Amino acid sequence: MSGRPNTRLADLFGLAGWSKGELARLVNRQAAAMGHPQLATDTSRVRRWIDMGEIPRDPVPRVLAALFTERLGRVVTIEDLGLVRQGRAGKRQGDGIEEHPDGLPWPPERTAAVLTEFTGMDLMLNRRGLVGAGAALATGSTLSGAMYEWLHTDPALRADAPVLDNPLHVDPAGFDRYEAAPVGSQEIEALERSVEVFRAWDAARGGGLQRKAVVGQLNEVGGMLAYHHPPHLQRRLWGVAANLAVLAGWMSHDVGLEPTAQKYFVIAAHAAREGGDRPRAGEALSRAARQMVHLGRPDEALDLMKLAQSGAGDGLQPRTKAMFHTIEAWAQAAMGKGQAMRRTLGRAEDLFVSDRQDAATPDWMQTFKDEDLYGMQALAYRTLAEFAPNAAGPAQHYAQKALALRVDGRERSKIFDHLSMASACFIADDPEQADRYARLALMAMGSNSSRRTWDRLRQMYRLTAQYAGSPGIRELREEIRIALPKQRAKKDGAGAQV
Numbered sequence: 292m293s294g295r296p297n298t299r300l301a302d303l304f305g306l307a308g309w310s311k312g313e314l315a316r317l318v319n320r321q322a323a324a325m326g327h328p329q330l331a332t333d334t335s336r337v338r339r340w341i342d343m344g345e346i347p348r349d350p351v352p353r354v355l356a357a358l359f360t361e362r363l364g365r366v367v368t369i370e371d372l373g374l375v376r377q378g379r380a381g382k383r384q385g386d387g388i389e390e391h392p393d394g395l396p397w398p399p400e401r402t403a404a405v406l407t408e409f410t411g412m413d414l415m416l417n418r419r420g421l422v423g424a425g426a427a428l429a430t431g432s433t434l435s436g437a438m439y440e441w442l443h444t445d446p447a448l449r450a451d452a453p454v455l456d457n458p459l460h461v462d463p464a465g466f467d468r469y470e471a472a473p474v475g476s477q478e479i480e481a482l483e484r485s486v487e488v489f490r491a492w493d494a495a496r497g498g499g500l501q502r503k504a505v506v507g508q509l510n511e512v513g514g515m516l517a518y519h520h521p522p523h524l525q526r527r528l529w530g531v532a533a534n535l536a537v538l539a540g541w542m543s544h545d546v547g548l549e550p551t552a553q554k555y556f557v558i559a560a561h562a563a564r565e566g567g568d569r570p571r572a573g574e575a576l577s578r579a580a581r582q583m584v585h586l587g588r589p590d591e592a593l594d595l596m597k598l599a600q601s602g603a604g605d606g607l608q609p610r611t612k613a614m615f616h617t618i619e620a621w622a623q624a625a626m627g628k629g630q631a632m633r634r635t636l637g638r639a640e641d642l643f644v645s646d647r648q649d650a651a652t653p654d655w656m657q658t659f660k661d662e663d664l665y666g667m668q669a670l671a672y673r674t675l676a677e678f679a680p681n682a683a684g685p686a687q688h689y690a691q692k693a694l695a696l697r698v699d700g701r702e703r704s705k706i707f708d709h710l711s712m713a714s715a716c717f718i719a720d721d722p723e724q725a726d727r728y729a730r731l732a733l734m735a736m737g738s739n740s741s742r743r744t745w746d747r748l749r750q751m752y753r754l755t756a757q758y759a760g761s762p763g764i765r766e767l768r769e770e771i772r773i774a775l776p777k778q779r780a781k782k783d784g785a786g787a788q789v
Contacts, residue, residue, distance in 0.1 A: 299373030311337040366412040407513035435598040494701040498542025499740025509535040529566030573603025589625035609646035617667035627678035662696035669711040686715035717754035
């Protein structure tokens with residue numbers, strides 16, 4: 292017992308709206324349903340958890356996480372409740388800011404447990420039809436500050452995955468934990484192939500349709516990681532976990548579950564680092580940076596990109612560096628920093644051309660091709676054109692180059708290119724061309740589950756207002772209004788930049 296209030300639990304308790312007695316009764320009932328009928332919690336014990344910082348024994352933290360998850364309609368983990376026995380969660384410094392916000396970074400031995408707990412809660416929300424988007428989104432500076440030292444100074448970072456004295460030494464995780472036996476190379480190969488399938492589906496149809504399957508697969512891998520495998524197999528399992536967590540995060544971002552997405556990106560960085568793959572950890576954080584730009588927080592995206600680039604170590608290939616620079620350039624464009632954006636894109640081009648692929652390209656970088664470089668350049672210039680209309684010309688140029696190469700079934704990227712082109716044409720006072728590209732995007736969006744495409748369409752829709760007197764554009768505006776899905780109420784920065 293710390294003797295200090297558990298501020299995390301107190302905050303969530305206030306949001307839930309229960310009385311202490313009501314929570315005690317719910318804990319007993321839920322514990323019985325989970326196979327622990329002997330548990331007997333009362334009001335005084337709940338008071339000690341909240342007011343005195345007492346951490347209850349298992350299974351109470353898991354029970355509380357399940358109750359708060361269902362009550363609040365979003366994933367609530369044991370870390371979120373401040374019920375981890377590392378002496379950090381729930382503590383605040385004198386200025387009221389948490390020393391380790393969101394429990395980050397957690398100790399290495401906690402990664403598999405956090406992974407299985409979070410995915411289990413996410414699956415539970417899926418089953419019960421809850422939205423799961425009400426959590427607060429941590430700022431980019433908060434994330435980068437919490438993880439900087441962790442990425443740079445951990446002496447355990449090595450090629451082999453960490454070895455635990457007890458292969459089953461992981462805290463009990465949430466529901467849907469996969470009770471796996473040790474796996475061999477054939478099973479891991481099958482998992483690696485499944486990542487490729489999920490990745491291709493996401494690129495073609497958006498994240499909404501397969502997100503639950505990816506989260507379920509990640510949950511199973513988390514169970515496998517609770518066992519001690521030979522180092523080469525354990526390292527590959529951590530790689531699978533990192534890839535699936537990035538996909539789960541990207542799919543969550545794609546459907547507007549922003550805080551959930553952010554947590555998956557952080558889990559992916561942890562998993563990659565556990566497997567000794569610092570470039571992969573950096574790429575996972577670059578996804579969080581792209582998320583921040585999309586949400587209208589480009590300054591925080593730049594914080595994350597600094598961490599992604601420095602934390603990725605010396606093993607970054609030129610193509611990966613080029614991709615990082617395109618994200619940085621997009622953030623600079625969103626801040627109206629045209630000169631900085633152009634310099635950054637110039638570095639990206641130079642690095643991309645210099646990449647002769649002498650070393651094997653990581654599987655997670657094989658989708659960053661010429662068309663993706665052009666697409667990001669188009670997006671950066673289109674974003675800058677909001678501040679400097681003369682940037683619309685280069686945006687059209689690069690969007691056209693990207694579209695000429697989009698032949699591999701990555702329909703979502705093609706939609707983004709069409710929207711970048713349409714927006715640039717509107718800014719360049721070419722409404723007829725803009726109308727054509729906007730309609731191409733709109734036709735494809737009906738079969739795509741990506742909310743991000745609709746967010747980008749809303750940005751383009753604003754540009755049509757000055758041409759509303761034209762019959763063709765008036766008709767386009769009406770078609771867009773009819774097609775746009777209703778927006779959820781945005782909480783804690785979970786909405787897109789419009």
